[in-house]
Amino acid sequence: MAAQRTAGGGGTGPVNGKGVLLAAALCAVILTVTGVLVAVLPEPEQEGHRLPALARSHGIDLGVAVAVDPLDRDRRYRGLVEDHYTSVTAENTMKWEHVQPERGEYDWSGPDAVVDFAADNGLGVRGHTMLWHNQQPAWLAEGDWDAEELSAVVHEHVTTVMERYRGRIGAWDVINEPLEDGGPQMRRNLWYEVLGPDYIARTLYSAHAADPDAALYINEFGIESAGPKADALYDLVAGLVERGVPVHGVGFQSHFVHGNVPDDLAEQMRRYTDLGLEVAVSELDVRVDAPVTDEDLREQRQEYHDVLAACLEVEGCVNVTVWGVTDAHSWIPEWFPGTDAALPFDTAYRPKPALSGMVDALSRRGRRPGPARGARPRPPGAAP
Known part of the structure; x- marks a missing residue:
């Protein structure tokens, strides 16, 4: 001062x-x-303590992806989650390789830890994820499946996991990244190769039967701005809606590069809300080329602000989830060498300008408060 x-x-x-x-x-x-x-x-971190109340005043959840080990061992890590967010997503522990590492043998320790932590602290939960082409156990990825057997395996896995957390997880990323990285073609993953393109609808039906009150999402990246991949996912989802398949929302992964945050994010979201669906920014981070400067962080502040503002422009946007608690726990440096500083807290757990950018976006008036459904249990009989 x-x-x-x-x-x-x-x-x-x-x-x-x-x-x-x-x-x-x-x-x-x-x-x-x-x-x-x-x-x-007010210090930036003190400002950040306003985030949960501000998010709820707009009827949205402000979420964060969490890992089990620091959640269990690191009091500061838990404190940042408790003080700044209203929902959590399991970053890895609910993925297939962790939940069912051997066929028919389930490990609930990680998922239970996340769900119990959320319940103890009044937080919502987003489930992540059911079907994905990565992080599969060897018995699944390397199996020699026919359509009947693989269909039974998928149905059993989805049913077992979702029934265990029925009423405790409000939304699930049921289908994760169904399109090729560059799009717009369907990804030739295990499910597509053995079951055909209708694996998406069949899995959504299984999920809906296991928990009729959960919001069921298709989650994808590279759809945040207009282009062939965005159009391909829209056509896929619109076709499911027309058929009456139980899909309730679309997750925009939003792993952005600093300087390339699109200005038509709200427009892309409205395409789905016009179908009667809800949308979420499901995996937000903004990676910066190293070395990171103060100017980069100031500009990143505006980018976090703009993403939150885009969600607030769209009445059906119900959740924005930051993908990681601090830069010390971010996946970015490992997967994108030469980039860093993607999250609102640095490696020493100190708040960065991005945190106050989120506060500024949520401090504005104009959106009518309403229930945030994307991470919280949907009321019985709720319309999709």
């Missing part, structure tokens, strides 16, 4: 009760100490 001398340079005098009350009511408190005035202004 910068210190500033009084204009007259005089000493301190007595402070009466009325003066104390008035000072306490001001946004910036001025303390007179030996002739020096010190402005007590």
